[in-house]
Amino acid sequence: MSRLAALAPVALIAAILAVWQFACAGLHIPEYLLPAPAAIALALVRNAPVLALSAWRTLAMALEALVAAILFASLLALMVSLSRTLDRAVRPLAVALQVTPVVAIAPLFVIWAGVDHPDRAIVALAAIVAFFPIFSGTVRGLTSADPDLERLFDLYGARPLQRLARLRLPSALPFIVEGCKVASGLAIIGAVVAEFVAGSGGAEGLAWRILEAGNRLRTADMFAAILALALMAAVVHLLFQALEKRALTWWRGR
Amino acid sequence: MTEPVATLSAVEVEYPGRGKALGPFDMTLAAGEIVALVGPSGCGKSTALRLLAGLEPPTRGAVRRAAGRGETAVVFQAPTLAPWLSAAANVSLPLELSGVARPQARARAAEALARVGLAAAVKARPAQLSGGMAMRASLARALVTGPKLLLLDEPFAALDEITRRALADDLLAIWNEARPAIVFVTHNVEEAVYMAGRVIVMTPGPGRSAGETVIDAPAPRPPGFRATADFRHAAEAISERLAAATRDAAMGAAA
Numbered sequence: 186m187s188r189l190a191a192l193a194p195v196a197l198i199a200a201i202l203a204v205w206q207f208a209c210a211g212l213h214i215p216e217y218l219l220p221a222p223a224a225i226a227l228a229l230v231r232n233a234p235v236l237a238l239s240a241w242r243t244l245a246m247a248l249e250a251l252v253a254a255i256l257f258a259s260l261l262a263l264m265v266s267l268s269r270t271l272d273r274a275v276r277p278l279a280v281a282l283q284v285t286p287v288v289a290i291a292p293l294f295v296i297w298a299g300v301d302h303p304d305r306a307i308v309a310l311a312a313i314v315a316f317f318p319i320f321s322g323t324v325r326g327l328t329s330a331d332p333d334l335e336r337l338f339d340l341y342g343a344r345p346l347q348r349l350a351r352l353r354l355p356s357a358l359p360f361i362v363e364g365c366k367v368a369s370g371l372a373i374i375g376a377v378v379a380e381f382v383a384g385s386g387g388a389e390g391l392a393w394r395i396l397e398a399g400n401r402l403r404t405a406d407m408f409a410a411i412l413a414l415a416l417m418a419a420v421v422h423l424l425f426q427a428l429e430k431r432a433l434t435w436w437r438g439r
Numbered sequence: 440m441t442e443p444v445a446t447l448s449a450v451e452v453e454y455p456g457r458g459k460a461l462g463p464f465d466m467t468l469a470a471g472e473i474v475a476l477v478g479p480s481g482c483g484k485s486t487a488l489r490l491l492a493g494l495e496p497p498t499r500g501a502v503r504r505a506a507g508r509g510e511t512a513v514v515f516q517a518p519t520l521a522p523w524l525s526a527a528a529n530v531s532l533p534l535e536l537s538g539v540a541r542p543q544a545r546a547r548a549a550e551a552l553a554r555v556g557l558a559a560a561v562k563a564r565p566a567q568l569s570g571g572m573a574m575r576a577s578l579a580r581a582l583v584t585g586p587k588l589l590l591l592d593e594p595f596a597a598l599d600e601i602t603r604r605a606l607a608d609d610l611l612a613i614w615n616e617a618r619p620a621i622v623f624v625t626h627n628v629e630e631a632v633y634m635a636g637r638v639i640v641m642t643p644g645p646g647r648s649a650g651e652t653v654i655d656a657p658a659p660r661p662p663g664f665r666a667t668a669d670f671r672h673a674a675e676a677i678s679e680r681l682a683a684a685t686r687d688a689a690m691g692a693a694a
Contacts, residue, residue, distance in 0.1 A: 333517065333519040334519055334521060336494050336515075337513065337519065337532075337533075339494055340492055340494065340511065340512075341508065341532075341533045342508050342536070342537065343536045347536055351535075351536070352521070355521065355524075356521075358523070436523050437522050437523075438522065438523075438525075438563075438564025438567060439567055
């Protein structure tokens with residue numbers, strides 16, 4: 186049963202690929218409309234070096250954005266957790282930023298960054314998308330320490346800094362890590378969307394490969410680039426998931 | 440007569456939106472005595488404890504207590520240990536917060552853990568401790584500052600019968616070493632009679648005193664104390680008083 190369950194996704198993918206392959210051949214579907222899996226595989230192998238480079242560029246921009254988002258979001262969350270007034274002031278802005286689709290504000294950033302530096306716009310936009318989960322996770326974490334532990338700190342006359350360093354920050358850790366995991370996926374999405382809007386080949390990330398192949402109607406190359414993107418995002422997701430698990434094990438002591 | 444450790448004089452506590460939770464309620468605590476507060480859920484016994492701990496002020500009335508740092512200690516219903524700290528780090532926290540150097544604090548924490556029978560678990564994290572062990576660690580943390588007043592809020596409520604009996608005996612043995620005053624909140628009458636020299640029965644909220652019973656028996660308790668006639672009579676009398684107070688309140692609410 187469990188072996189069957191483990192094999193199930195592989196079997197499904199294999200079945201889909203087989204039907205796809207035979208349908209393409211049997212129905213004489215033109216390759217620009219829907220290339221057969223074999224053609225996509227071939228394109229993937231042929232384009233591997235350039236796709237790897239582009240994937241690295243997109244990944245690097247997403248990671249830069251993630252680091253910026255982590256620094257900025259956790260710092261702001263820390264300040265907000267210390268001041269009710271600041272919390273009130275910042276909240277609506279943060280929410281507004283979060284609910285506005287990144288595509289909508291992307292052209293603005295592209296203008297600000299200038300034609301020569303689309304990468305700056307991309308990093309900034311990806312950072313904006315990654316900001317919110319880290320910010321809200323950290324704020325929630327900093328205010329969700331065990332109330333009885335808070336009372337204990339009252340009882341022993343803890344100073345505000347002691348309370349922050351010894352109670353609130355450690356209590357917030359699982360929330361912060363979770364926020365970073367979610368943000369890592371969003372940063373990649375944000376970077377790709379921003380690349381699409383920036384449009385020019387200046388950044389040469391994976392989105393550019395998709396656009397380029399699309400403009401030339403080289404659909405198999407498009408599929409290959411999409412596949413590379415999915416693969417990269419999945420690897421990043423798994424990496425952050427493993428990181429989260431490690432962090433929680435260390436935090437809980439088991 | 441020595442100075443009382445803590446007094447509550449005609450204290451009342453009201454919470455906005457919830458009305459009166461406690462009082463008027465009076466209580467005087469002599470040095471080294473063990474008092475149990477018994478009452479139904481929501482009678483304000485935990486509120487009384489928080490007043491004694493200085494964790495909240497009364498709406499009316501006065502609280503007098505040992506207010507020095509580490510002079511009052513609290514054990515909550517849950518162990519309330521920080522999961523990211525080892526048992527020793529958890530126990531030394533009260534000392535470290537008041538500025539005792541870490542090596543010295545850790546040494547005293549290890550001593551306190553040994554006193555509650557957890558010498559082997561110094562490095563363990565809370566997640567690796569059983570419920571009873573975690574409660575012992577929590578008790579060690581309360582004892583580490585050498586408090587004059589130890590407040591326990593239903594500390595054994597979540598434990599099984601065997602563990603809670605063992606802990607009750609250990610607690611009395613520990614009390615016998617330094618003799619801090621103990622206030623002990625519980626809804627378990629037999630536990631109250633076993634632990635306390637004086638049992639105060641409280642009415643349903645807002646809690647007032649429905650009377651108190653002095654348990655005239657040596658402490659720590661002799662073996663087999665639970666089977667003696669004294670124990671049974673006291674438990675029966677307190678149970679009846681508790682039932683009467685609850686009944687009166689129900690009739691008062693109906694009228």
